[in-house]
Amino acid sequence: MIEQTTQDIQWFQFHLFKDIPNLSHGVFSRIGGASSAPYHTLNTASSIGENLEAVTENRRRVQQILQCKDPLTTIKSEHAKHAYEVTHENRYKTVCPTPQEISFGDILLTVTPGAGLFWSVADCAPIFFYDPAHHALALTHAGWRGTAKGAAIATITEMRSRYSSNINELLVGIGPCIGACCYEVGENVRQEFQRDKLLFETASFTEHFVTDPAGNSHTSLRFDVAQTNKNQLLAMGIPEDHIELSGMCTGCRTDLFYSYRVEKGKTGRFAAAAALRA
Numbered sequence: 001m002i003e004q005t006t007q008d009i010q011w012f013q014f015h016l017f018k019d020i021p022n023l024s025h026g027v028f029s030r031i032g033g034a035s036s037a038p039y040h041t042l043n044t045a046s047s048i049g050e051n052l053e054a055v056t057e058n059r060r061r062v063q064q065i066l067q068c069k070d071p072l073t074t075i076k077s078e079h080a081k082h083a084y085e086v087t088h089e090n091r092y093k094t095v096c097p098t099p100q101e102i103s104f105g106d107i108l109l110t111v112t113p114g115a116g117l118f119w120s121v122a123d124c125a126p127i128f129f130y131d132p133a134h135h136a137l138a139l140t141h142a143g144w145r146g147t148a149k150g151a152a153i154a155t156i157t158e159m160r161s162r163y164s165s166n167i168n169e170l171l172v173g174i175g176p177c178i179g180a181c182c183y184e185v186g187e188n189v190r191q192e193f194q195r196d197k198l199l200f201e202t203a204s205f206t207e208h209f210v211t212d213p214a215g216n217s218h219t220s221l222r223f224d225v226a227q228t229n230k231n232q233l234l235a236m237g238i239p240e241d242h243i244e245l246s247g248m249c250t251g252c253r254t255d256l257f258y259s260y261r262v263e264k265g266k267t268g269r270f271a272a273a274a275a276l277r278a
């Protein structure tokens with residue numbers, strides 16, 4: 001990804017998406033926002049106990065950097081693979097709507113000029129999809145649960161059926177998420193993938209023999225969210241040179257991003273956002 005700094009905000013763009021006309025996008029670090037500890041400082045999640053004034057201000061800053069006239073739309077994640085199409089009618093009219101006004105799902109899609117999509121994440125992968133032929137955009141939220149349900153595969157299926165997207169034309173960017181270096185998981189995670197042949201074959205698990213400071217050894221099962229999603233995309237036929245990984249682990253880089261796992265839940269969520277310019 002390419003690092004950018006605007007005012008005090010540090011943010012990142014995919015090489016693949018950077019020069020596409022009428023598309024703005026960015027993955028925002030935690031640096032340059034209005035929130036205080038433990039949400040310091042560019043937290044964009046409104047449902048984790050942070051005061052709404054700071055969240056509103058942070059979302060405004062993200063919206064401004066992406067040069068969007070209107071508020072960006074997000075929904076409540078279900079850790080599954082339900083799609084929610086953002087249209088002129090249902091997109092956010094205010095920066096922080098009331099909880100009752102917010103829908104559920106894990107795949108945001110749009111072809112509406114002026115519509116902006118975003119997720120607030122801390123370890124889960126934000127996955128950007130763009131179809132240049134139909135000027136169609138999707139932004140998917142995939143942690144281990146969504147990945148085990150094939151959220152990236154479901155996004156491709158939705159874009160094909162709704163927008164007639166061709167697999168070999170789609171461009172995909174997988175944003176910063178927790179890496180295998182920091183992500184020990186239980187056997188239950190591997191078992192979830194065993195429900196489906198393709199999902200199990202594309203899942204990236206590794207076993208590490210580790211000794212803790214007290215001298216106790218155990219086998220540590222690690223899961224690679226970004227690599228597994230990349231494998232799913234390749235299995236669907238997306239060309240390898242149409243997929244870009246951020247190469248950044250949220251757990252290793254709590255200076256730059258929020259990590260729910262490493263910061264033991266007491267942290268904010270950073271924004272991954274994209275918009276079709278009007």
Ligand SMILES: [Zn+2]
Binds near residue numbers: 178182253
């Ligand atoms: Zn790491």
